[in-house]
Structures are given as structure tokens and as C-alpha cells.
Amino acid sequence: MSKNPLKSGEKVLFVISGVFALLGVIAYVALETIRISSDKPIFSQTTHWNFSEDGKLGSKLYREANCNACHRAMKSGTSMGLSLDGLGSKYSASHIEAFLRDPERFYNGPTLDHGDAPKEAAYAAKLPDESIRLIAIFLSELKADPGSSVAKVPPPGRSEFIDSMVRIWAPEDWKERFSDLRERPPAESTPAESAEGNAR
Numbered sequence: 001m002s003k004n005p006l007k008s009g010e011k012v013l014f015v016i017s018g019v020f021a022l023l024g025v026i027a028y029v030a031l032e033t034i035r036i037s038s039d040k041p042i043f044s045q046t047t048h049w050n051f052s053e054d055g056k057l058g059s060k061l062y063r064e065a066n067c068n069a070c071h072r073a074m075k076s077g078t079s080m081g082l083s084l085d086g087l088g089s090k091y092s093a094s095h096i097e098a099f100l101r102d103p104e105r106f107y108n109g110p111t112l113d114h115g116d117a118p119k120e121a122a123y124a125a126k127l128p129d130e131s132i133r134l135i136a137i138f139l140s141e142l143k144a145d146p147g148s149s150v151a152k153v154p155p156p157g158r159s160e161f162i163d164s165m166v167r168i169w170a171p172e173d174w175k176e177r178f179s180d181l182r183e184r185p186p187a188e189s190t191p192a193e194s195a196e197g198n199a200r
């Protein structure tokens with residue numbers, strides 16, 4: 001060792017990376033201390049679930065089918081893929097079932113992993129009918145608060161921020177091609193809600 005002492009540049013690099021590592025640890029400990037001791041949650045919870053009996057069966061099948069390899073739901077799974085939290089606030093169970101059985105037709109366009117073999121999630125469409133039905137019920141019970149990033153429904157009431165974003169970014173022809181979700185009568189607000197018949 002003594003024959004091979006660190007060069008001064010190497011020492012400087014060691015000290016700098018040591019300082020960064022130390023700062024990381026301090027920041028982590030500080031954030032965790034605040035999070036644990038604070039009586040208000042510092043990250044607001046915008047997703048929630050309340051499972052029916054079928055939903056619970058579906059949740060078990062979902063885990064067994066290893067969907068978490070590419071998805072995230074209810075705090076488990078991978079963060080690399082699509083999160084399925086709040087999916088039930090976008091689609092009804094029958095919409096999700098239609099996606100799982102025939103994804104390209106449902107999206108009306110090419111898909112990446114779901115679809116025919118050799119796509120990696122091709123097996124999802126080949127699960128037994130009853131499993132697909134129960135998994136779709138489970139996913140349709142993953143709800144999100146209106147206005148959260150995983151909900152299709154905007155926050156209740158008018159938001160000046162959304163109004164100005166629409167004014168600035170929505171191309172003119174969108175105003176003819178699409179209708180504003182917030183101006184539609186409640187009964188047809190989302191496929192999920194109209195399918196369930198609980199208009200907000």
C-alpha cells in the first residue's frame with residue numbers, strides 16, 4: 001500500500017464523493033424524521049380502494065399472474081412501468097376486461113407489451129375468462145381522487161390554472177373536435193362512472 005499512495009487528485013475526489021454520500025444520508029434521515037413525526041401526511045394520498053369479494057379474488061389472481069413485473073398498484077410492483085392505481089376512475093370493469101382481451105382493438109392502435117405473442121404480456125389475454133373478469137373487477141376498484149394525476153376526472157369546480165392551460169395549449173381545432181369534460185352533463189362524465197351509474 002505504501003508503495004502506491006493516493007495522488008492528491010484522487011484524495012480530492014474521495015473527499016467530494018464522501019461529502020455527497022454524507023449529505024444524502026443526512027437528507028434522508030431528516031426527511032424520514034419529519035415524515036414520521038409530522039401528524040399530517042406530507043404526501044397527500046390521492047388513491048384509495050375498497051374491495052368487493054370479487055375484487056379480493058381478482059387481486060390474488062393479479063399477483064399470481066405477475067402483472068407487478070411491469071405495473072405498479074397499491075404500493076407494490078415496479079415503478080418502471082405503467083401505474084394502475086386510480087385505473088378504476090378512468091375505466092369501468094368492462095372497459096378493462098375489453099382491454100385485457102383485445103388490447104390493440106381497445107386502444108385502436110399498436111401496443112407495446114399487451115397483444116399477440118411474442119409480445120411479453122401476451123399471456124394476459126390468454127388467462128382463463130373468469131380470471132380476466134375478476135382481475136378487471138379488482139383494477140376497476142382502484143380509485144383516485146378527481147384532479148389527481150391518475151384520475152381522468154378533473155378537480156370539482158372551475159380551476160383557473162386548467163382554464164389558462166387549455167387556452168394556451170389546446171389547438172383551435174380541438175374545440176370543435178372534442179367537448180370539455182367539465183361542461184358535459186354529469187351522467188356521461190366518464191365511461192367508468194356512467195357504466196357504474198353513479199353520476200357525480
Ligand code: HEC
Binds near residue numbers: 067087100
Ligand atoms: C411485459 C410487461 C407487462 C406485463 C407483464 C403486464 N403488462 Fe399491462 N401493460 C404493459 C404496457 C407496456 C402497457 C401499455 C399498453 C401496451 O403498450 O401494451 C400496459 C397496459 C395495461 C393496462 C391498460 C392501462 C391503461 O391505462 O390503458 C392494463 C389494465 C394492464 N396493462 C393490466 C395488466 C395485467 C392485469 C397484467 C397481468 C395479467 C399485465 N398488465 C401485465 C406492460 C405489461
